[in-house]
Amino acid sequence: MSQLAQTPQQREPARTIFQKGAPGRRAFVCPALDVPAVDPGELLPARFRRTEPPRLPEVSEPEIVRHYVGLSKRNFDLDSGFYPLGSCTMKHNPRLHERVAALPGHARLHPLQDPASAQGALELMWRLQNALAEVSGLPHVSLQPSAGSHGELAGVLLTRAYHEDRGERRHKVLAPDTSHGTNPATVTMAGFELVKLATNADGGVDLDDLRAKADEDVACLMLTNPNTLGLFDPNISEIAEIVHRVGATLYYDGANLNAVMGLSRPGDMGFDIVHFNLHKSFTQPHGGGGPGSGPIAVSDRVAPYLPVPVVVRRTRTGTTPSGAHASEDGAYDLDYERPKSIGRLRGFHGNYGCFVRSYAYICSLGGDGLRDASETAVLNANYLLARLREHGVAEYLPLAYGELCMHEFVLSGGPMKRELGLKTLDLAKRLLDFGFHPPTVYFPLLVDEALMVEPTETETKETLDAFAEAIAAILKEAAEDPQIAQGAPYSTPVRRLDEVAAAKRPVIREVLA
């Protein structure tokens, strides 16, 4: 590309904070030593001591601010533009949530504060548990898991505990070939063997394959519904029956819950365990890759094994068997007296800062508002899908399965690749020049050149139209000159990066002088 056409960001070479500053420069002013000076070597003998200070940056506060603000401008973000990343539910993050989460009573509350002095926090958690139970149709909730993948691990460990408590040793877990990668990875981490289920011609679970594989060795079936093709499995009740008949549990991957809030509930479909992604359906900001939060809800038969502690409300009639924790009527408490619990999954009580934001979201929307959110998410997805059937797009990017979709849909870029010489990756990179974040690409694996689009409910019709028009424009451009998209992007701070070289000779830290 011509040097003349470079943007200011492209001209500026990337320099890390370690390459800035100068010896002696600093931002931090240490509080004065106000206790009697004692020989430091006496307090911490030399054999325990570090000999050379860590080579951290030596920079002033203005340099730090300018450096990180500069870096922020090299990021695309949800507040700047459309982000239809399938399976990730990039809905608007209301700023109210940041304000309430930052209140000192929430943000500066120590996790080991006595429950009597943390009643507001425990009540918030208790109310959030109840709301998630109602949304999922499963009555018992643990907020502890740190993310969706952590919730999955909790769920499979719960399944293990459930079977072991009944004296059964089952070693297989079923998951469809369309499942999120976390499902099979979790199965292995929890000590089970994965058995893959085939997908039928309609994009759902192949019932014959399920019947053949569901036997007494199966501990659990992990399922996403609607699945990663954006399709609600019409055979869900039959699937549940087959799984339950062999004594296995049914696990709901809640990544796609945004399609069905207030419309259909995993518990009513026959699921025993569900994880929520508070950072998807309940609008905890994604933070550029965390933090997340992955609470789980379970049925009665799985409840005894939930992680400790669980937030409870103590009443005189007694909601728990514990006498040791008896406190005044209606007080909230942390319950550790759960002898069959799988134990802890992490320190303290979970990602409370995320609970505050998601609880605020639920308060804002209410029950009907959550249903409206899911309805609008499905409406937006179907409208965008319809728009992508016009404009001479559909012949290059056909819908992989079905006719309608739930909250997301999967297109195949196979014809585009064959007829225009454009890979899905090229389309994605060219979209960057149009100011859009591309959809999820190359997932699910069984769709050729997959493109997975999830617009969410917080986008306007105008935005959906603009995105459809951008896709059409790129395809039209490619029909004339495919090299333009093949060389994209052009306008971003850096252009296409050599990922193969990065993996072959990993450089994962700055080499310091």
Next chain:
Amino acid sequence: MLAAIGVSSLQEVFERQIPEGVRLGRSLELPDGLGEQDVYEHLRELAARNTSVEDELSFLGAGMYDHYVPALIDMLTERSEFLTPYTPYQPEISQGGLQVMFEYQTAISELTALPVSNASVYEGPSAVAAAAYLAKLHNGRRRLVVSAGLHPHSIQTLRTNAHGYGMEVVEVPLTTGSAGGAQGVTDPDAWAQAIDEDTSAAIFAQPNFYGAVEDAAALSAAAKAGGEPVVICQVDPITLGILAPPGECGVDVAVGEGQSLGNRLDFGGPSFGLFAAREEYLRRIPGRIAGETVDVDGRRGFVLTLQTREQHIRREKATSNICTAQALNALAGVVYLSWLGRRGIVELGELLLARTHYARERLTALEGVEALHEQPVIRELAVRVDADVAAVRRRCIEQGVNPGVDLHALSARPEDEGGLLVAITERRSRADIDRLAEVLGAAVAAERGTAERGAQAPEPGADAPERGADAPERGAAVAI
């Protein structure tokens, strides 16, 4: 929009897809939605019923600490460009986030003196479990030998996970002093005895749960001599300005809770877990890793790399199921380390060391208060009070001073009865420590007086022990 879709109503979209038997057909039983102002008032009212570290003089620690968080961290973490993106799957428009990860990895490598760091994991205790899983993948052995000096939450988390992947957890006790009390460090003989050829990992904490500085080099060397397990050390990164880093003590994998680096308390999360290792473990470590490369024009750039370890590529053969890092919390961490700087982290460490030593002198000079151990301490110390510790704490809290964590309530270990774990951050001045000594001394004296007069024991309250299902018996190494 409906016309474009080709349906007459939105209802039709659902009726054609969701079988009638599993449609909800009623409203969710949740309160009606509220306007922004009303939601704010409700959340403010809930916050007002919590006693934060702004509301009392707090010496609570035991895993999370009230360190000062500079204002520029709030400003940077609230920027849309850091707050609202997803994981950087499209590197060309995510260079900011990817470079932050790269800088974070550099900072963690520097602090730990280990060449390889990932872009962070969930938090501290689950990072310990993740490191143990790495050991299992590395050597396929069955036993995990753990010092009782690890935080109880770390040990409990490890047990939960190890049961899943079929490993046995063996706990090594701390040394016992002449007076029968713990001396606060991992018993070197029991440690050496417990580690054998089938030991996959040997795990200890530095400083340990009781605030004591361990002889990390000796523990690592003993472990290596006893069958060469993967040596894992749980560190507190804020102490690494003055403490010998794990990489120089023979440690293979360092993990730890990152909250003390610029993250708020948030009632226990979100924060981040650090995870660093020797080079040979690079292709087995969990989570995201940012790597340097160039673009088609030769510009320096960053990408997520070594993704063949990860779940979205390797599925059931992945080294972990983790997908998210704690990117925003790790950003706070690296900004904090830049703010402290090369000299600041040493100065801060020396200040904490001096003040914590002063606090130990002051508190153990009180009648009825003795040190639980004599080891060097940096930011936290353990004492035993000769009175009902729950009642002593209540008396202090009534005076506006939260004197620290009831050790037995957290660990459920019999030898921790009467124990109090006191955290001294840079936010606690000499005057604050003097105030603690005054209030604690009075509370202990009052309780001992009460006990002598034979009054009734105080009723159990919110301080009842956190009874893990798994409180180990004290003695030789205990297999669970």
